[in-house]
Amino acid sequence: MNTHALQVESLYQSRPGSHVQTPKVSGVFLPNGCDVMPDLGMIADDSSFHLCSIGKHQCCREPERTQKTVAMFHKLLTSRAPCSPLRSCPSVIRSMATVRSSLSHEERTAQEPREARLEPVTVSRIDAVNDTIRLIRLSAMKPGHALKFQPGQWLDVFIPSLSKAGGFTITSTPTDQGQPTPQRQAYFELAIQKSTNPPAQWLWKPESEIINEQIIVRTGGSFVWPPPGIDVDGIEQVVLIAGGVGINPLISIFAHLMSLPQRPKKIRFVYGSKVEKGPIEASRILFLTRIMDLIKKQADTNIELDLFLTSASRSDIDHAKGLPEHVKLGRIEKDDLDGRCADTAGS
Template sequence: MATKEGHLERTAHEPRDSSLHKVVITRIDQINPSIRLFRLTIPDHGSIHFKPGQWLDVYCPGISKAGGFTITSPPSLARPHPRPHHDPTQPTPDVVIQLEEGYLELAIQKSPENPAAHYLWQLEPALLDSELELILYVRVGGSFVFPPKPAPTTTPLRKVVFVAGGVGINPLISMLSHIHDQEFPVGVQLLYSVKHPEPDNIETDKVLFLDRIAALFGPGSLRGTAHLFLTGESSVNSQGDKEIAGILPIGVSLSRRRINISDIERILYNAEERKSAVVYICGVPSMTDEFVHKLTAPVSDGGLGMEKERVLFEKWW
């Protein structure tokens, strides 16, 4: 039986920074039974430069090979940044702007066969309250980034379509946050597919980054819409779209089915739309391969005829 390739082998052809950075784990949040968020603080008011969509080589104590995990926070948070602070002890509390240390965020799926993920999942949040520093060393790498490099032709970019399957949302949430932070003048559409054990009994706080997505697409934020696709046993024959209870004002819509190519085609409904758009796809290899093929295949062969430079993808394993 062939040995499964690790992160370093799969990404050997990808660009990497030469520098290793010291970071400290300062926060661990359990999102659902299989996903945890880790905050890696950059000590001594330092900063780490990266592009939205890139990943980290993560070196854990006692493990010879680095694990690979995508950065889910935007670049603006990887350097000291202002944080409003209210002092309740003052008679007339003023808002004081304090500098918060920069950090990187990772969303890591429970994976006992992945040594780095297994090490990180063994850490208990209670350890963060001890005097023990949980130190890691990281290196930035990857070419699946926003804005696209190089820019696809001279046609101005007017629309960005993001297609995520499961934890494929990880690089895309960093890109979405960056577009919001930098106020890029583009329309944005997100199609996000999640496997949910009970699609008819939705626990929105258990869907990775749903609260963040809702805020990003809220009033006065990104120009566009987000659409959540829930898959599961009871979703097979259901095609219903509806607003998600609890975040109705945000306008995140819901379908109980898989994403299909017609969902993207409705957004990029003619040749002119496709000439000024880029599509980012991140998901399991089968989904990614299918969508990339259909988007770039000639119209005469039933495809959408998009330039290959306008369809960017990364597969998660």
């Protein structure tokens, strides 16, 4: 098997004052390390492409489970399963250096590519998803000015009152903004999870305090579609695996794929999310209704969504409205990923 690329990110940050060491699969290192951004990984072989994104917040709170998750992904990737892109490619396991929680977003992502241009934007819209996540739209200051970025990238966010920039994944796509005109401004969309991170705290201020406020942003990151160095014309299947706020870069990539006139023949989205107490509402699960709407608009039947819900009971799911056909209780496990790979490899 001709392995085009291997990129697996397992950079996890511990609680302040402590350290966590996790194994890392050797390959192209993707140090996103942003305060509230997910950790990322991608693998590719001759005909399929797998993108994994794990929520940073979950990794910080549960370092032991995070280590097990990394080990699970590594075992999957290096297994003898037919879909394994590492079957003929030696891998090296080594401990990564401990990353101190005091490092800023810019320090942790110093080796990542960035645009030189700084963009002034305004907070033009705020929508609540649930009690802990809100969507924020940042619009270009100049009418008709285009904002350039690739699906999957993040923003350095410079807030005047803060000394250090924050890092947040862009959840919109370049095509969402259409052709900017004097009447229609280009924009970035961000999904901001409530946290003690100072930039996130600022973006979680009451709407009246930050709407129309100006901030400065800059795009960056290499976890993008199309992936660097890979001929996507030869990719027949794409598997997107998201956990928690790890959905953020993948919703941008998925929506972008849905907008293309030509795309891989089969696309699978495996999404794990924790639900709130009380009745389950699809609209309060981050980007779930957006994913489902994008799939419904396609005539293609080779686009599938598998949803995994934690903190829910079977009764909760049975009485929920608007959920997709394939819903499973619990976290995404190795067997679930094995199954997704086997299905993809055999198609």
